[in-house]
Amino acid sequence: MQKGILMKFGHFDDQAKEYVITTPHTPLPWINYLGSENFFGLISNTGGGYSFYRDAKLQRLLRFRYNEVGGDIGGRFTYIKEKGEKAWSPAFLPCKTELDSYKCHHGLGYTVFESSKNKISATSTHFVPMGENCEIQRITLTNNSNETKELSLYGAVEWCLWNAVDDSTNFQRNLNIAEVEIEDNVIYHKTEYRERRDHYAFFGSNVKADGYDTDRNTFIGQFNTWENPSLVTQRKSGNSEAHGWYPIACQRFDITLKPEESRTIIFVIGYGQNPVEKKFIKPGIIRKDTAIRIMDKFKTEKAVSNELKKIALHWESLLSKYQVSSDDEKMNRMVNIWNQYQCMVTFNMSRSASYFETGTGRGMGFRDSCQDILGFVHLIPTRARERIIDIASIQNEDGSTSHQYQPLTKRGNDEIGSGFNDDPLWLIAAVGAYIRETGDYSILDEPTPFKNEKGSEKPLFEHLRASIHFTMKNRGPHGLPLIGRADWNDCLNLNCFSETPGESFQTVQNYDSGKAESVFIAGMFVKYGKEYAEIARRRGEQEEATKVEQAVSEITKATMTAGWDGEWFLRAYDAFEHKVGSNECSEGKIYIEPQGFCSLAGIGKDEGFIEKSMDSVRKHLLGEYGVELLSPCYTTYHKELGEISSYPPGYKENGSIFCHNNPWISIGETVIGRGANAWDIYKRICPAYLEDQSEIHQTEPYVYSQTIAARSSFANGSAKNSWLTGTAAWTFVNISQAILGIKPDFDGLRIEPCIPPTLKQFSIIREYRGSIYNIHVVNKTQNTNEPSQPQLKVDGKSVKGTLIPCSTTKKTCTVEVEV
Ligand code: GLC
Ligand code: GLC
Numbered sequence: 001m002q003k004g005i006l007m008k009f010g011h012f013d014d015q016a017k018e019y020v021i022t023t024p025h026t027p028l029p030w031i032n033y034l035g036s037e038n039f040f041g042l043i044s045n046t047g048g049g050y051s052f053y054r055d056a057k058l059q060r061l062l063r064f065r066y067n068e069v070g071g072d073i074g075g076r077f078t079y080i081k082e083k084g085e086k087a088w089s090p091a092f093l094p095c096k097t098e099l100d101s102y103k104c105h106h107g108l109g110y111t112v113f114e115s116s117k118n119k120i121s122a123t124s125t126h127f128v129p130m131g132e133n134c135e136i137q138r139i140t141l142t143n144n145s146n147e148t149k150e151l152s153l154y155g156a157v158e159w160c161l162w163n164a165v166d167d168s169t170n171f172q173r174n175l176n177i178a179e180v181e182i183e184d185n186v187i188y189h190k191t192e193y194r195e196r197r198d199h200y201a202f203f204g205s206n207v208k209a210d211g212y213d214t215d216r217n218t219f220i221g222q223f224n225t226w227e228n229p230s231l232v233t234q235r236k237s238g239n240s241e242a243h244g245w246y247p248i249a250c251q252r253f254d255i256t257l258k259p260e261e262s263r264t265i266i267f268v269i270g271y272g273q274n275p276v277e278k279k280f281i282k283p284g285i286i287r288k289d290t291a292i293r294i295m296d297k298f299k300t301e302k303a304v305s306n307e308l309k310k311i312a313l314h315w316e317s318l319l320s321k322y323q324v325s326s327d328d329e330k331m332n333r334m335v336n337i338w339n340q341y342q343c344m345v346t347f348n349m350s351r352s353a354s355y356f357e358t359g360t361g362r363g364m365g366f367r368d369s370c371q372d373i374l375g376f377v378h379l380i381p382t383r384a385r386e387r388i389i390d391i392a393s394i395q396n397e398d399g400s401t402s403h404q405y406q407p408l409t410k411r412g413n414d415e416i417g418s419g420f421n422d423d424p425l426w427l428i429a430a431v432g433a434y435i436r437e438t439g440d441y442s443i444l445d446e447p448t449p450f451k452n453e454k455g456s457e458k459p460l461f462e463h464l465r466a467s468i469h470f471t472m473k474n475r476g477p478h479g480l481p482l483i484g485r486a487d488w489n490d491c492l493n494l495n496c497f498s499e500t501p502g503e504s505f506q507t508v509q510n511y512d513s514g515k516a517e518s519v520f521i522a523g524m525f526v527k528y529g530k531e532y533a534e535i536a537r538r539r540g541e542q543e544e545a546t547k548v549e550q551a552v553s554e555i556t557k558a559t560m561t562a563g564w565d566g567e568w569f570l571r572a573y574d575a576f577e578h579k580v581g582s583n584e585c586s587e588g589k590i591y592i593e594p595q596g597f598c599s600l601a602g603i604g605k606d607e608g609f610i611e612k613s614m615d616s617v618r619k620h621l622l623g624e625y626g627v628e629l630l631s632p633c634y635t636t637y638h639k640e641l642g643e644i645s646s647y648p649p650g651y652k653e654n655g656s657i658f659c660h661n662n663p664w665i666s667i668g669e670t671v672i673g674r675g676a677n678a679w680d681i682y683k684r685i686c687p688a689y690l691e692d693q694s695e696i697h698q699t700e701p702y703v704y705s706q707t708i709a710a711r712s713s714f715a716n717g718s719a720k721n722s723w724l725t726g727t728a729a730w731t732f733v734n735i736s737q738a739i740l741g742i743k744p745d746f747d748g749l750r751i752e753p754c755i756p757p758t759l760k761q762f763s764i765i766r767e768y769r770g771s772i773y774n775i776h777v778v779n780k781t782q783n784t785n786e787p788s789q790p791q792l793k794v795d796g797k798s799v800k801g802t803l804i805p806c807s808t809t810k811k812t813c814t815v816e817v818e819v
Contacts, residue, residue, distance in 0.1 A: 007695040012688070012702070013105070014329070017315070017337050019702040021045045021104040024092035027698040029072045031355055031723070032106040033345050034135055035128030039271060041135045042353060043111045043126055045104040047091025048072030050160070051135050053199070053271040055408035056352050056359025060164040061189075061201045061271060062157055066358055070227075071096070076269070077250075078139065079154040079232045082118060087232050090115045090122035090139070094226040106702070108315040108341055110308060119145035120257070129307040130314060134270035134294050138304050141264075143257035151257070152235045155267045156250035157203050158216065158226075159189045165360045178247040180214045181286060186295060187214055187249035190286050199273040202291045203249035206266040206299040210254045211237025216246035264301055270294050318344075318379045322736055326762035330688040335735055338688070338702045342728035343375035345703075347387070349724055352407070356706075356721040363406040363413050366391055367488065368726060370426035375729025377430075377437045378744075378768075385440070388430050389448055392463045397450045399424045399463075399470025411452050416506060421474060421484035422521050424467035428528040431464060432535065436744040439769055439806065444539065461539060468532045471525050472551045476517035477577060478562035479554060481525055483518035485509060486642075488593060488661075489629075491653035493642025494574045505643035513575030519563040520571065522555050523597030529555070530601075534746065560604050568616040569594035569609075571630075574640050581630070588641070590620050591630045596664025599671055610672050617665055618677070625697075625717045626657035626685040627665050628710045650713025657708040659685045659727035663734035670738040670754035673787025678739055679756035685727070693717070704728055741790070741817075742766050742775065748805040751792060753777050753819050757784050771809045777817040791818045 009030075010021035021030055024046045031049065034041035040056075042049035048071070050062040062075025071093050079095060081087040088097035090113045091104065097117065105112040110127035124139040143149045161167045161174050181188040186204030193200050213219040213231065218240035221230030231238055237252045255263050272290035281287050298304055324335045350369050353359035369391055377384040394412040395401040401423045402412025412418075435441060444464075447457035474482040485506070486493050493505050494516035500508075529552040537545040563570050571581025571591035581591040595617050599610045621628045633649030634641070647654035662685050669678035683689050685708065691701040699705045699722035706721035737743045741753030742764055749768050757779065764775045781788050792799050793816040794808075804815065 008692050008701075009694055010104075010701075012333055012691075014333050014337070016105070016107065018105045018107040019700070021106065022102070024099075024102055024104075027695060029355055030106070030700045032111045033349075033723075034109060034111070034126060036109060036344055036348055037130065039128050039133040039135065040348065040353070041126070041128060042074075042355070044072050044074070044355070045091070045106070046071060046093040047076065047078065047089060047113065048074035048093060050075045051269055052353070052359065053133055055406060057164050057361075057363075058406070058408050059162060059199070059271075060160040060167065060359070061269065063160040063167065064164075066168075072355070073226050075158045075160065076137070077154070077156040077158075077226055078124060078137075079156075079229070080117070080120065080122060080141065080151055081154070081232050081235055082120065082149060082151040083235070085118055087228070088117045090124045096227060108337070109311045116144070119143065120149060120151065125304075125308070127308060127311060129298070130310055132270075132294060132297070133272075134268050134298075136298055136304060136307070137267040137269075138301070139265055139267070140262055141255065141257065142262040143259055146259050148259070149257045151255055152210075152232075153253045153255055153265060154232055154250060155203075155205065155265070156213075156219070156248055157269055159191070159201065159247045159249065161191050162197065164358075176244045178242050178244050180242050180247050180249070182212065182214065182241065183288065185209055185251070186288075186291055187212060187251070188286060188288065188291065189247055189249065191247065193279070193286055194284070198276050198279055199271060200286055200291075202268070202270045202272065202288075203251075204268050204270075204291070204295050205251050205253075206268075206295070207253070209251035211239060211252040213238050213240045213250040214247055215240035215242040216248045219248060219250055266298055266301070266304055268295060268298055315341075320765070321378050321767040322742070323765045324740060324762055326759060328759065330686070331735070334686055334688045335732075335740075339375075339728060339732050339735070340379065342703045342723065343372070343732055344379060346372045346724055346726070346728045347376040347383075350407075351724045354721070354723045357724055363404040364391070365404050366394065366401050366423045367403070367420065367426045370430040371726045372729050373430040374433045375732035377433050381434065381438045381440070384430075384434055385443055388427075388434060388443065389446055389460065391430070392427055392448045392460055393450075393452050395424070395427070395450055395463055395466065397456070397466065399466035399468075402451075419485035419509070420487065420490075421471070421482055421518065422487035422524060424470045425521070425524045425528045427467050428464050428532050431460065432528070432531040433744075435535065436746055437768075439746075441538065444535070461535075464532055464535070465544070468525075468529060468548055471521065472548070475555075476515050476573065478517055478573060479558035480517035480519060480563060480573070481521035481555070482514070483516045483521065483572060487518045487521050489520070489644065489653055491643035491646070492572065492580070493644070494572060494580070494640065496642040497639050498642065499639060505646070511575060515573070515577060516575045517573040518571075519559060519569050519581075519594040520597055522559045522563055523569075523594055523599075523601045523603060525555050526552050526559070526603055527597065527601035538746070556603055559598060560607070560609065563594070563598070564604070564609065568613045569598045569603075576640070580641065587632045587634050588630050588644075589632065590616060592617065592621055592627055592658070592661050592665065593629075596661050596668055599668030600664055602671055605671065610668060614665070614669055614672065614674065614677065623657065623711045623716070624684070625690075625708050625710075626659065627662050627681060628655050629653060629658045629661070630655045633710070633712045648713070650710040650716075652707055655712060656710045657685065659704055659706060659708065660725055660730060663727070663730040666734045667738040673754060674785035675739070675754040676756040676784035678734075678754060679759070682731070682735060682739060686731075704731060740764060741777070742773075744768065745803060747807070748803050748809070749773060750803045751775065751815060751817055752790055752802050753779075753817065754787075755779055755819065757782055769806050770811070771806070772812045773804070773809075773815055774812065775815040775817060777819065779819055781819060788819050792816070
């Protein structure tokens with residue numbers, strides 16, 4: 001191993017539920033999310049990031065520069081300037097002054113920087129209080145020297161002119177429109193408020209500032225940058241008022257600290273909205289009630305501490321729904337803290353705003369958000385329910401659906417359109433998971449529109465019916481489901497045939513063959529067709545259930561014949577009915593997705609297909625850092641396959657370790673009882689186990705990334721696109737349900753662990769439908785990969801089978817399990 005390659009950049013603090021980063025020089029910005037309702041902030045370990053209200057594209061508060069060089073210089077800035085010394089920032093950026101000490105604590109919904117320079121220490125805490133549309137920064141400065149210190153503290157933000165795309169492109173307009181108001185320690189950003197906006201942003205502090213600026217050029221100076229604003233160097237303010245150009249909000253505090261003395265300032269970045277007819281209190285002057293109320297609420301340190309406590313309690317109660325304790329502390333911390341936390345973040349963001357997703361592109365994805373629910377539903381089922389209805393509301397009456405929607409408008413996004421033929425089936429997955437968790441069948445009766453059209457509402461169940469029949473109606477020459485624009489793999493574009501540079505593979509369809517088929521969707525159909533039939537039957541729709549079960553067995557058969565390549569499941573048939581993902585192909589012989597989904601759907605279980613498929617995965621796709629998406633990678637562009645072959649070998653969909661579908665393989669292994677293999681796959685991509693290889697892995701060791709470059713790439717093991725990935729939800733399903741074996745079922749909890757021999761015993765506390773289950777599992781088997789029948793004792797009594805029906809469960813119940 002090369003020197004430095006095992007390098008860690010911090011450590012987990014499980015007690016505090018934090019990852020503590022001990023140097024600003026991480027391989028990439030390591031970020032955290034603030035807020036989990038309507039107001040959100042992204043914040044990196046060097047203080048970069050931005051904030052927005054609900055929609056990262058349309059209601060962006062703080063500006064963020066993409067493609068920035070010199071570190072991630074985001075929209076919020078803190079400077080500490082001592083007389084005669086170079087200014088510094090507690091988060092290192094933007095000043096880049098080397099600090100005497102530095103720590104960044106990323107916790108659940110908050111981030112704290114603790115650093116020091118020249119015997120002054122700073123503790124800067126950032127979070128979004130629950131139930132409020134604002135972000136707080138509480139900063140405490142302490143003089144640790146024997147002399148009195150005189151310094152100035154500056155807090156600043158750079159405003160984005162709301163629409164983040166327009167903000168970075170439409171300068172001929174934008175440089176003329178900025179407007180601010182300054183009143184009582186609060187700076188109001190009111191660009192476009194004079195016309196159609198009913199909202200403003202504000203930046204204020206809890207005590208009177210000694211100076212302020214709202215015009216960026218005045219503050220920074222023409223040839224400086226945020227690293228060294230000229231007024232900070234001079235320890236001054238310009239008290240400037242922005243008209244057009246670049247509006248900012250900056251406040252300066254001159255502070256004298258005696259030895260051991262501390263001083264705390266509270267900054268608030270907020271969002272206020274007014275009823276249209278009450279926007280102004282007098283001509284041109286905006287109504288500020290919301291800002292005034294919020295500023296007042298957070299003016300004391302006590303108020304701020306209380307809010308932080310509320311967030312901690314909130315998380316404690318959410319996480320208490322599933323807690324494991326075992327000898328494996330890495331698994332414990334991932335299951336108990338970080339995996340569930342990431343599930344919340346993916347639920348909130350879908351794939352919109354991260355350090356790899358700009359927030360200006362994608363809205364909420366139909367397929368993505370449905371899958372996110374699988375890992376989120378146990379946390380806050382009521383929010384999962386709302387989300388399901390929002391998603392279903394963009395569906396078309398024939399079951400097909402818009403692929404995305406904008407969170408602010410909740411309407412289908414026409415730019416991306418529809419035609420991704422896996423989409424409809426994910427809705428069944430989400431609703432099934434919701435009912436299994438809650439037992440709440442009433443969701444099926446919820447009136448839900450099609451295409452967001454008023455008057456088109458039908459019970460949600462009709463959406464599921466439309467979904468399942470969509471696949472049944474759209475089958476190809478081999479009886480397998482048609483792929484449409486693409487299935488889960490956005491880049492397998494079998495009807496696209498693009499030859500124009502820059503054309504989006506996601507929207508172009510030059511040759512709709514009506515023939516290209518997906519074995520992956522076949523696997524999905526078998527899995528969710530059974531799920532749907534079960535739900536239909538419970539609704540008294542026997543005939544419908546039987547009809548769909550019939551289709552399930554047809555598609556199972558088609559998969560086992562036309563969809564089987566001898567050693568593994570085929571991936572697809574292209575527009576000319578050629579095989580994709582077959583041993584006959586020269587490249588792309590085997591793909592991960594159908595191995596995962598057909599196996600977890602149980603296709604060909606009795607006939608040994610799953611064993612073969614899983615063995616082939618291990619043989620052809622398994623690398624040190626996880627299972628690769630396909631092999632061998634495409635070395636040239638194939639227009640009949642589309643975007644997949646646009647990536648260089650080993651990256652993204654062209655054969656990287658696409659983490660999202662690794663858990664499918666792991667779950668597939670549990671279907672045939674191979675606990676050791678399932679565990680092996682779980683561990684390979686699990687960030688906590690990669691912590692001491694952060695130099696290679698690069699992204700945050702506390703969350704999953706979408707993609708890890710594969711053996712065929714130039715950067716084996718290096719991850720990209722952290723945070724917003726379906727890996728979070730699917731991994732939680734995998735570890736919590738398939739491996740540790742606590743499976744919510746329609747009538748109760750099913751306990752079926754499938755574990756490696758190394759996991760000798762573990763305990764789980766699971767809160768489920770109002771009862772608390774204290775589960776203790778003892779692993780007596782020596783077999784690594786053999787199925788075993790778990791023996792259950794519930795409240796001391798042996799029971800038959802593995803289901804604990806809710807109807808028989810008391811408020812708390814003890815379950816002893818032996819495998
Ligand atoms: C991205 C998309 C997801 C898709 C995957 C594979 O993660 O968000 O919808 O399934 O890529 O292409
Ligand atoms: C690109 C990416 C894919 C993503 C898609 C979304 O094709 O490779 O992962 O899902 O864009 O638009």
